Structures are given as C-alpha cells and as structure tokens.
Amino acid sequence: MSDPIVIIDHLRKVYEPYSRGMKLLLRTSVKEPVVAIDDISLEVRPGDVLAVLGPNGAGKSTLFRVLTGLTTPTAGHASILGYDTTLDSSAVRRLVGFMPAENRTLLLRHTCRENLAFHGRLQGMSRRTLGDRIDETLEKVGLLHARDRVGFALSSGMLARLMLARAILHEPSVLILDEPTGAVDPIGSFELLGLVQDIAKEQELAVLISSHRLDEVELLDDQVVLLDRGHVVYSGDLDTMLAHAKRPVVEIQFDAEAVAESCSSILGRLAGVDGVESDGSLLAVTTELPMGIIIKELNGHVDHINSIGRTEPRLRDVLREMLRVSGKDLPQ
C-alpha cells in the first residue's frame, strides 16, 4: 500500500469570539467558542476518493479550509506530502487543487480559457506549457468546445466542470472538492462525480470531496468519513456504513395530518412493524413487511393514499443510526 498523501492528525479548530478590538471593526454573533472540528484524524492515499459527509455545520468546510491553508488549526496538525498546512502553506497550495462550493469564485465575465490562464499564471506555469495544458484540461472535462465562451454563458453544470478544470490544471497531488455539485442538476452531478473518479484514478490523486447528499456518495463508492458537529462519527468504507443504516422504511403520503395520525396508531399495532414516525401527513414505517400487507391493513380506514414506496436511507437517518451505534445524541 502506498504512503498517504494527506495526513490529518488529531486536528481541532475552535473559532473564538472576537477580541474587544476586533469587535470595534466588525460585529459578530459568536459569543462562545465554537468547536468546528474536534480531534479529527485521517489519511488519504494516492488514488483514494474520500467522501466527507455530514450535515450543515458538521465541520466539512473548516476541515478543507485548514487543508488549503485558509485557516489555522487550534491543535493537531495536517500535512500534504509531508508539508505542514500551517507552516508550509505556500508549498501546500502548490500541491492542492481546490474546487470551492460557489461558482462565483470564477471570473464570470471572462472566457474559460482566460479563467484557466489566469489561474495557471498564479500557479507559476509558463506561457508555453500553459497553452497546451489549458486545451488538454478543457478537453478532459468536456469543455473544449466552450473554451471561448464567458462564464455567464455557461450552465451550472458547465461552470462546475470549469471549476474542476481550474482545480486540476496545475496537476496537483490532492484534489479538494467542497460540495462540488451544489448547484448542478442530478444528471450533471453524476457526470461530474464520474469525471472526478476517472481523473483521480488516472492521475493517482488523493481526493477529498464533501457532500451532504448520500446518493452522490453512493456513486463514489469509496471511503467515507461521517462528521457531526466537528466529530468523526464514522470512518470506513461506504458499504459498511450503509449496512448499519439501511433500515427498511416504507413512506406513505396521506391527504391530511389527521389521517396520517390515525393510520400511525393502526400500523403501530401491526406485527412486523418496528416503528412509525409521522411528519405532517407523511408516515415513515420501519418494516420488512411487503407493501401489499400495509395497504391491506389500511384498507377500510382511509379512502385515499397519495403515494407509497420504499425509501433509501437519508443522510439524517444514517447519521442517527451511526450516532446510536456510538451512543451519542442526535443533533437538534
């Protein structure tokens, strides 16, 4: 097994309330220290795609900000190819390709070529190598045909591809993608993630990708770190995590909340049903019973069911299950 490219060792980041002097310049709502990440340790090897999963506020972006040198850890350390992200920030920034969540980080009034040329020059690439490399990279992400189109003329999916092109242009060793599919439609998302996987394999990159969408992470089918309120709740392969979390859930949508309430008590008494949760007019029934039996049971009690079907676990369900396994509480 090859040596890890990214090593994160007992990393902790606490955002302190502003000092009195700083409050004179800018107000903040932070009154107490906020622990953004706490005692996180992990490693990423060449060719690995590590999905960093977690709800908003889990600490994904802070982790990436430490790795890109945009903030400093309060304790612990992180390194990329042996370079400390705090002490050797400049060297680290040469090794990292970063794709932020927002496409407004691009120069939207400039063409794809201009965006990449600008980035390449800031990366220290010579004009001679830059010309060929830009076309090669745009071709790789499927944007060569749009190379002279300005950012504003591109779709969200194309902008995401352009940001990916910018991240890989200088041939980094590590690719950090912060919710890269945020503004992209589902088909575009899957295409983009497929592209990331191909590039990671081809160039032996260590990839860290954050997401709060479980379906995306399933596509990546690699290593997963599940974060919650700055802590690692699970670290390992995706299949094991999903095996923990996959519960047979049937979701039933009724017309009204009152109907859902009465059906909840009926189904709650049914043998083979492990639990019923209601959310307005929606019931989530944990059971391995065939759907036909559930419908039969409800027959005569309701006139109409809007929809019924088995659901895949949601991130919140996975998180809940993993927290249950680790003996912690679900965040409110």
Added chain:
Amino acid sequence: MSIASGLAKRARRGAQIGSAFFHIGVRDSLNYPLALVMQGLATFVPIVTFLFVSELVGENGVDVAFDYYTFVVLGVATMSVLGVTLNSFGGAMLNFVTQGQLEMFLVEPMPWRALPFALVPWPTFQAFATASLMVLLSIPLGASYALGGVPTAILIVFMGFAATLAIGILGASIKVLSKRTDPVLQLYTIAASVLSGAFFPVELLPSWLRAFSWVIPHTYVIQALRRVLMPQGEVLPGPSAWQAIAALGAFSLVMYPLALWVFGRALEYGRKIGALSGY
C-alpha cells in the same frame, strides 16, 4: 542559490503575478465600455470648473506661479491619480471578498504580500492615463506646461505612487478585517485634500497646520510637479524635485516594512479567526 539569482527569481515571479492581474484588469475594464467612456468624460468636469474658478481668483500671485489654472489642474490631476493608488488596493480586496474570490486567490501559491503590488498597477495606470488626459485637455483651455520637466515629473509621480501605495496597504489591512471602511484612508484622504495644497498654496495655511502638510506624500508630489511642470514654477516655495524624490523615497523606506508587516498580520489574524471570506 545566490542572493542575486534568488532576487531575480522573485522578481520574475512577481512580474508573472502582476501581469496576470494586469491582464485581467484590462479585460475587466474593456467589458464595461460605457464606464470607460464616462470615466474619460469625467475628466472634463474639473478642468472646466477650475477654468472659471481661475478667472475668479486671478493669476497674478507669486504663490501660484502667476498661473492659477495650471497650478490647480496639476493639483487636481495629482489628487485623482494618487487617490486611486491610495484606495484601489482596499477597494479591490473588498470587491474580491464580496464577489467570493478572495479566498480563491489566497489558495493560489503566491505570497499574500504580493497582492498589493499585483492588484494596484492596472487601476493606477488607468488613473495615470486619465490624469494625463486631464492635463492635455487643459492646454487648449489655457494651461501651459514646461515640456522639459516631463521626465522628472514622471519620476516624481512614480515615487508618489510608491509612497501612497504604502499608506493604501495600511488602510487595506484594516479593511480586510473591518470589511467596509478603515480610518487610515478616510482620515488621510481628508487630510490630503486640505493640507496637500492641491487647490491653494500651502502657504495660505496657518503655520501650525502647514507643518502637517509635510508629513503627507501628496504635498511633496504636488509641489514638486508644479515646480518642474509650470513655466515659472521655480518661483514657487517648497522642495525641489530632487528633495521631493528623496523625501518620498525615505517615506517609502519607512512605510513599506511597516505596511506589509501589518497587512501580513491582518491576513494571518483573519485566517485564524475565519474572517477572510465574510463581508
């Protein structure tokens, strides 16, 4: 690696970063042609306004080298160009923060302290071109200049750019954290408008106030430019061109280490408390 080759490498890298931002700045300006045209048209306003003011003031005073119109056009043109040098870095930083681009730049492997030198050249060049246009347009309206003084004037202006950029970096250091404003540039701009003698001779100021004029780089640039560019400029009081250049050089030598240190500290502090991306 020898010190010389190390410096040459740094200079090449600096030029590469500077030209990247300069190129982007040019393209950005060309993307808004109406704004460019309006900026050019705006140069007419002060030179026409002060044409009438000069008629009111008269042109016989020694303190204005017998030509108030040329005297004031040089003052206004210098104020406008140095004002851009002073404010463009803080303005650009604020723009990048609000557009969400600052953090992307900070992820690039370039020294953060190179940012002021990379972001300011294009707006300063633009302002220099506009100020030159202002001076040229004033000629048919009655202003007269000593063409022989142009090379020295250009040197004085460049020294002025350097000195005011140092103050601009100090101001931007606060703006990185405070986001909207900074007291350094605000107070300096107010002081420079009154104390630099852009619109009237510094000698008209009370003597206690006049002393403050000579701690402001603007004053040296404006006074020296008048002395080299006005046909009878040598009658004006104040420092000679070379004295002004020396003073501006000394000012830069003291201010740059301080300004860059403060700027570096502000970015490091913003990085630590996570305040670089918000606005």
